Amino acid sequence: xxxxxxxxxxxxxxxxxxxxxxxxxxxxxxxxxxxxxxxxxxxxxxxxxxxxxxxxxxxxxxxxxxxxxxxxxxxxxxxxxxxxxxxxxxxxxxxxxxxxxxxxxxxxxxxxxxxxxxxxxxxxxxxxxxxxxxxxxxxxxxxxxxxxx
Amino acid sequence: xxxxxxxxxxxxxxxxxxxxxxxxxxxxxxxxxxxxxxxxxxxxxxxxxxxxxxxxxxxxxxxxxxxxxxxxxxxxxxxxxxxxxxxxxxxxxxxxxxxxxxxxxxxxxxxxxxxxxxxxxxxxxxxxxxxxxxxxxxxxxxxxxxxxxxxxxxxxxxxxxxxxxxxxxxxxxxxxxxxxxxxxxxxxxxxxxxxxxxxxxxxxxxxxxxxxxxxxxxxxxxxxxxxxxxxxxxxxxxxxxxxxxxxxxxxxxxxxxxxxxxxxxxxxxxxxxxxxxxxxxxxxxxxxxxxxxxxxxxxxxxxxxxxxxxxxxxxxxxxxxxxxxxxxxxxxxxxxxxxxxxxxxxxxxxxxxxxxxxxxxxxxxxxxxxxxxxxxxxxxxxxxxxxxxxxxxxxxxxxxxxxxxxxxxxxxxxxxxxxxxxxxxxxxxxxxxxxxxxxxxxxxxxxxxxxxxxxxxxxxxxxxxxxxxx
Numbered sequence: 001x002x003x004x005x006x007x008x009x010x011x012x013x014x015x016x017x018x019x020x021x022x023x024x025x026x027x028x029x030x031x032x033x034x035x036x037x038x039x040x041x042x043x044x045x046x047x048x049x050x051x052x053x054x055x056x057x058x059x060x061x062x063x064x065x066x067x068x069x070x071x072x073x074x075x076x077x078x079x080x081x082x083x084x085x086x087x088x089x090x091x092x093x094x095x096x097x098x099x100x101x102x103x104x105x106x107x108x109x110x111x112x113x114x115x116x117x118x119x120x121x122x123x124x125x126x127x128x129x130x131x132x133x134x135x136x137x138x139x140x141x142x143x144x145x146x147x148x149x
Numbered sequence: 150x151x152x153x154x155x156x157x158x159x160x161x162x163x164x165x166x167x168x169x170x171x172x173x174x175x176x177x178x179x180x181x182x183x184x185x186x187x188x189x190x191x192x193x194x195x196x197x198x199x200x201x202x203x204x205x206x207x208x209x210x211x212x213x214x215x216x217x218x219x220x221x222x223x224x225x226x227x228x229x230x231x232x233x234x235x236x237x238x239x240x241x242x243x244x245x246x247x248x249x250x251x252x253x254x255x256x257x258x259x260x261x262x263x264x265x266x267x268x269x270x271x272x273x274x275x276x277x278x279x280x281x282x283x284x285x286x287x288x289x290x291x292x293x294x295x296x297x298x299x300x301x302x303x304x305x306x307x308x309x310x311x312x313x314x315x316x317x318x319x320x321x322x323x324x325x326x327x328x329x330x331x332x333x334x335x336x337x338x339x340x341x342x343x344x345x346x347x348x349x350x351x352x353x354x355x356x357x358x359x360x361x362x363x364x365x366x367x368x369x370x371x372x373x374x375x376x377x378x379x380x381x382x383x384x385x386x387x388x389x390x391x392x393x394x395x396x397x398x399x400x401x402x403x404x405x406x407x408x409x410x411x412x413x414x415x416x417x418x419x420x421x422x423x424x425x426x427x428x429x430x431x432x433x434x435x436x437x438x439x440x441x442x443x444x445x446x447x448x449x450x451x452x453x454x455x456x457x458x459x460x461x462x463x464x465x466x467x468x469x470x471x472x473x474x475x476x477x478x479x480x481x482x483x484x485x486x487x488x489x490x491x492x493x494x495x496x497x498x499x500x501x502x503x504x505x506x507x508x509x510x511x512x513x514x515x516x517x518x519x520x521x522x523x524x525x526x527x528x529x530x531x532x533x534x535x536x537x538x539x540x541x542x543x544x545x546x547x548x549x550x551x552x553x554x555x556x557x558x559x560x561x562x563x564x565x566x567x568x569x570x571x572x573x574x575x576x577x578x579x580x581x582x583x584x585x586x587x588x589x590x591x592x593x594x595x596x597x598x599x600x601x602x603x604x605x606x607x608x609x610x611x612x613x614x615x616x617x618x619x
Contacts, residue, residue: 098496
């Protein structure tokens, strides 16, 4: 009888925690982060400026956030999303981040590769003679194509 | 059944873990809720603002964030080449201030030589923040040496409403009336330093120019560029307005004629030589130099003019972009109304566009400033030497006719030097232009010294022979 009551208590506790978790996930539009919709990236307002900039940029019609900020391939893409999702949430929740916000070195490399993926023909012609480690950076000159800030 | 607690331990622990998870989930939920609330950009209209309310505290009720920043312009912070330092002083009856900024005359006594015979040689302190503009103008010792006109209020007080009241609803009429009043009379009509109403329309918060001096000045400048009847309030872009509202006051000016009308000398353009050409044409002399008898000019804070010659202006960067950069407050993006040196706010002022570290950006700015400062010292020495030569010649009984050319060079050298000296960026607003002006100032001083010695002046500014293109 007692065991039964204890199991019930545990079940209710776990149910409450799970329910709260599910509600939080839905309330925070968690599922939207699994999509390719750029609006999801501005769910939390800290990316408003970047989203606004992108929606006026030359690339808005051909590339969404994920096209430049995640690597190709399903697993690398979602691994990057998971990592960025966790750290972005962490810093946004704790409020400990540099402003204006800056891209991390890893994410910059992801973006740099994205430029070279679509513009391979052009880039190859420009960059073929540069030694490894001394490649040109697309973003050095074309910083504003995605979003200026 | 003998030891029930041990049997229940796994259940209790699981329940505890679930409880901690629930607490974490709830905390996160509340945090997300708070962030979503900030994203609603709340605006509460507490008071109805009209064009008849000039008290910034009332405007501040609707815009507490901006008002909070505005009030912080009381801060006195030094930068390497500028900024003010709080210097304590004993209040007197004539001057109740207990804190002032450092004296520039004590820092560099050569300024007294440059301004000999002018009120600026009596008292000249580093400018402080906007909050002090009215107080510092009211109590400067310059007031005791000369009778200042009411014109000064144009830029030392929130004057839009007082002008309109004085002019019976007509801004321009009020401006003209106040210009002709004695300072002490005009002072009674104003009560705030620059306030919200001076740059914002009360109904839309849109930027607007309210200063008659700028309205007339920019009209003359645009007319010189072939644009007739220019009115910034209807013809300027939003980004232009983000510089024009500052250009209402941070400019070179003079008081024209007996009416003491405030005029921005831009009818020929806003470069230093264009402004000087305008003054020469008008026959304007601010004062006669006490040591040399030359009719000279005082340049005053031509920030707008200097910025216009720089790379930032050319790239479309306005005053407000660096001096009132956007900041995020919750989800709100607001202009920082704590107007100050960008060097005190490098991450927001510079890093929005320039992706380098704060140290690097500061070093770049200070490199430009140090170069300007060194060259300014060279130009200052040259001018002081010219003034010394002229003074000896004059004291030695040389007739005025023989000193005319040298005095002309002093007028030029001094105005050019002061154009950079009085400009509040130590060259940063346009580094190349600042050095060009100082270089020419040195040239004028040395030519003046040659003229004192009777060496025939070579036409200054004659075009250099160009290498012919092959």
